[in-house]
Amino acid sequence: MGLAAKIETPALTELADRDLVVRVLDGEQDAYKVLVERYQGRIFSVAYGLLRNREDAREVTQEAFIKAYRNLAGFRRDSSFYTWIYRITVNLGIDFRRKAYRKREVALDETRLVPEDAHHTGPRPMPSPGVSLERKQLGGRIRAAIDELPEDQRAAIILREIQGLSYKEIADALDCAEGTVMSRLFYGRKKLQELLEDLR
Amino acid sequence: MEPTMTPEERDQLIQRYFDGETLGEEAARAERLLDEDPAAAEQLAVLRTLSNSIKIDIAEVLAEEDFSDYWANISERLNHDPIALSEATDAIVAETSLPLAAPPNLFERLFGWAGLAAAAGAAALIAVGILTRGGPVVDPGIGAVAAIDHTIVVEEIESPSSLVMIQQEDSSEPAIIWIIETDEVKEG
Numbered sequence: 001m002g003l004a005a006k007i008e009t010p011a012l013t014e015l016a017d018r019d020l021v022v023r024v025l026d027g028e029q030d031a032y033k034v035l036v037e038r039y040q041g042r043i044f045s046v047a048y049g050l051l052r053n054r055e056d057a058r059e060v061t062q063e064a065f066i067k068a069y070r071n072l073a074g075f076r077r078d079s080s081f082y083t084w085i086y087r088i089t090v091n092l093g094i095d096f097r098r099k100a101y102r103k104r105e106v107a108l109d110e111t112r113l114v115p116e117d118a119h120h121t122g123p124r125p126m127p128s129p130g131v132s133l134e135r136k137q138l139g140g141r142i143r144a145a146i147d148e149l150p151e152d153q154r155a156a157i158i159l160r161e162i163q164g165l166s167y168k169e170i171a172d173a174l175d176c177a178e179g180t181v182m183s184r185l186f187y188g189r190k191k192l193q194e195l196l197e198d199l200r
Numbered sequence: 201m202e203p204t205m206t207p208e209e210r211d212q213l214i215q216r217y218f219d220g221e222t223l224g225e226e227a228a229r230a231e232r233l234l235d236e237d238p239a240a241a242e243q244l245a246v247l248r249t250l251s252n253s254i255k256i257d258i259a260e261v262l263a264e265e266d267f268s269d270y271w272a273n274i275s276e277r278l279n280h281d282p283i284a285l286s287e288a289t290d291a292i293v294a295e296t297s298l299p300l301a302a303p304p305n306l307f308e309r310l311f312g313w314a315g316l317a318a319a320a321g322a323a324a325l326i327a328v329g330i331l332t333r334g335g336p337v338v339d340p341g342i343g344a345v346a347a348i349d350h351t352i353v354v355e356e357i358e359s360p361s362s363l364v365m366i367q368q369e370d371s372s373e374p375a376i377i378w379i380i381e382t383d384e385v386k387e388g
Contacts, residue, residue, distance in 0.1 A: 029278070033271050040267050045258050054261065065274050139257040146254070160219065161254045167221055186215055192250055 017081035025072060036065050039082060042163055043089050049158030050093035050151075051100075052143045060096050064089040079172055086163070086173040090155045097151070145195040153188030156181055211243050218247045 012020065012034045023031035043064055048057035068075075068085050075084055146154055152174070159165045159173055170181045205213075210233065216222050217230035233240045 029275065032278075033275070036271050036274055037267075040270050041262060041265075044265055044267075045262055048261055049254075049258060054265070058265075062270060062274050062277075065270075066277050069274075069278055138253065139260065142253050142257050157254070161251050162258050167219070182212070182216065182221075185219070186212055189215065189247065189250060190211075193246055196250070196253075 018077060021072060021075065021077070021081060024069070032069060035081065039085060040065070042082070043085060045162045046086060046089050046158055047093050049146070049162055050090065050154060051097055052147055056096060056100060060089065060092050064092055067092065080169075083165070083169050083172040086159060086165075087175060090159075090174060094151050094155070141196060145192050148195060149188050149191055152176075153184045153191070156184035157188045157192075160185055207239070210237070210240055214240050214243045215247065218244055218251075 012023070012031055015023070015031070015034070017035065017038075020031045020035050024035070040061060044057055044061045047060040047064070048054065051057050051060065064085060067088050071088075075081065146157070149157070155174060156170055159170045165173065167178045167181045171178045174181065213222070213226070213230050213233065217227060217234075222230055230240075234244060
């Protein structure tokens with residue numbers, strides 16, 4: 001048996017992010033498809049956590065992948081691909097939110113789900129027939145409370161709670177010090193505690 | 201609560217513990233605090249409730265999202281901008297030490313690195329006798345890695361500089377060469 005027969009090429013889906021990036025840069029667009037499919041759920045979660053709106057989150061998620069692809073040259077390969085794309089997503093999300101809220105303030109007010117017992121504004125209603133009204137209201141209140149947070153605290157909380165990133169990874173994604181991450185989480189959570197005090 | 205700890209410091213420690221950011225003594229300290237201080241235990245419970253609520257909320261939204269057309273949308277937009285990829289390739293090749301492309305000209309790089317020494321080397325009298333040693337060659341079809349012995353014996357080198365370039369007469373490309381001074385050479 002020759003040498004060639006003994007070497008098995010691993011499937012793209014089995015490759016590490018770093019190897020996929022090299023493949024993409026080598027012109028293999030299918031490798032980027034693997035990266036997109038690997039991270040689209042997580043990126044969507046981050047975008048949704050920041051924007052509290054499904055359509056906006058969808059748009060930001062896809063834009064994040066396009067921007068990442070076009071800036072692969074700027075990707076420092078001593079860091080991880082996912083913290084890098086989280087950073088792109090957070091920046092896009094914050095930017096999108098600022099622009100969109102200025103443009104669509106009136107329209108959003110008309111379509112937001114506003115819980116009966118909350119004075120805060122929330123996102124659009126989501127079709128979820130199996131979920132109880134109580135749970136819907138709780139979800140609405142949580143979203144409204146997160147919406148009250150400053151952007152930097154909201155981003156840190158989403159990356160920690162939804163993505164489970166370490167302080168170091170969050171610091172990489174948000175381009176700040178670990179101590180700053182701890183502080184943002186601390187004050188963001190304190191604020192949420194105040195807003196959701198009756199959940200205790 | 202430990203005597204020197206303020207409520208804010210206590211809550212910060214509990215937060216780090218909850219987030220898995222404490223190790224060793226700090227983790228032990230947090231656990232002692234949780235055993236002894238009801239306010240610390242209460243804070244941990246609040247963090248858990250909050251975390252679970254956020255997770256459940258997002259998980260429900262995520263479960264309802266249809267990702268089937270994401271790649272189609274993304275690739276459609278990417279295909280409208282093929283230039284970006286080639287620019288990216290050039291840049292990353294330039295920044296990385298990985299062998300994505302062969303170095304264009306080793307001599308140029310070597311001269312650029314130590315021009316003065318190379319000039320001295322060019323003027324040097326170099327008497328080199330190269331004998332190719334017929335080392336064992338393993339059939340590459342058998343082993344995963346072929347162990348080929350490319351050792352050559354250089355009998356004598358005279359140079360005023362410590363930098364010496366060697367090029368085999370029948371080769372157009374210089375090779376990467378490690379020069380090891382052996383006892384035989386010293387004696388010779």
